[in-house]
Amino acid sequence: MKSNLTNEQVAERLQKQFGEHIKSVETPYDFLTIEVDAAKLYDIIFWLKTDSELQISFLTNLGGVHYPDSEGREFAIVYHLQSMVNNFRLRLKAFVSKENTEVDSIVDIYAGANWMERETFDFYGITFNGHPDMRRILNEDSMDYFPMRKEYHLEDATREDKDDRFFGR
């Protein structure tokens, strides 16, 4: 089915509404990807949901990404949103630094964000302000590190019999 909205249209509306809080607009594989200010995430997601034209009112997915080498932008929080009415998908990204891994929770906009945010916290240690129950979800509570961060290798880092250069990264 065809989408009722175009990437340009949505990007333009967002830029008009939020101005300098929209950091960049890309369309990799024809999927509108917008980087926004982490502080403005809540407002933007709320606006997208309530805007009568866009109606981007379904949270598809939420997760984190770790970029240990990019200074000040170590963690990305990625939201996949979708408008079922207009058949349009949108990816929102926000970056936070490793010193301040806090963003606003969107649980009161989307009830389904609850566990997705807990999972992101569990894996990356990104905390969501205003979340009703910010605990680990898949790993046990006593764990004292965040396993999806890139510094934790899958295999024992002290192993010397395997040279990573010969096995990919």
Next chain:
Amino acid sequence: MSNWMEEKLHDSGHIEKSTETIDGDIATLNLGPTHPATHGIFQNVLKVDGEKILSSEQTVGYIHRAFEKLAERRPYNQITPITDRLNYCSSPINNMGWEMTVEKLIGAEIPKRVEYMRVIIMELARIADHLVCNSVIGVDTGALTGFTYVFQEREKIYELYEEVCGARLTTNIGRIGGFERDFSPTFYKKLDNFLKTFPKVFNEFDSLLSRNRIFMDRTIGAGPISAQRALDYSFVGPNLRAAGVDYDVRVMNPYSSYEDFDFIVPVGTQGDTYDRFQVRQEEIRQSLRIIEQAYKNLPEGSYKADIPEFYLPPKEEVYNNMEALIYHFKIVMGETPIPAGEVYHSVEGGNGELGYYLISDGGRSPYRLQFRRPCFIYYQAYPEMITGQNISDAVLTLSSMNVIAGELDA
């Protein structure tokens, strides 16, 4: 049967009242982690007043296997077996969803025949998935007959998988770029046989439960959710459709040539156990229609795409042909260049939109791979759905939501 609604409405009042019952006792009941009625390992701590559930707290993660972390160390073709273990009732859909994601990333052109072959396998998987779910709803209401009856048919679907890929449950079916071999004559024979016998068996199963007074009394009104709440909780698939939203990835964002087929997206109205059951029943019929169309119109052509740098060459070529040997070595050692990029691809899995969010930095394995697991996302609505209901309804709600521990815990 409408008193569940009143109870829901007077929810808070009910809790107040119940503390003042004769002995005023509120019991704590552990439903799970290992309990025959949960069909998987997850825990629900229920606060109950007699039979009525006052609140529920969930613990998940008992079989967490860190798939997303594992995927960051594996070459792309070795991630397919991980996806088997998400929703293991319909692993071919997971496998093919992943393969299509990688094909999207590398920009591979897939022959029409492969797409139709995939549709046949994926719809068989959907039938198997829904059969398990619906027959288990029957079991939880006390009707074991239907379960034993349709499991024979599910066995036939597993034999079909076996004919294509050699495995039954964790299938690892297909390859990036197509299939490892074409459908064999035995496959067609078995498929013919299945298409002939299944509708009869299925109709009998349907007549056992669909209009069965006891079954209806047990399931109508059990674990309902409104369309608005379902959307808030990011419900997808049969559970969302049972609440009345006609969203299906196969229609909205067709993949693998789904736009070529004529089928109906069934929707319910109440979002309760009975509607979920009926939606899945109808989807089985529609899947059969799709299989028949795909089988009848199966195009001629190759069973694999022409992407030698990603698709393992046949063994006899590896031993006799220099180029094939090089490609074989490169694929096995993960030396194939993969474009850097960011892809989101979703398929309509047994439980709804199963998404793959893949970030590639050009390395041999994904930089980040996230599975959008429908179970994990909609299971959090469970406490809301069962509060004010009976314990037996909670068990039914759980099985009708088709919560699969593998997909829940990744």
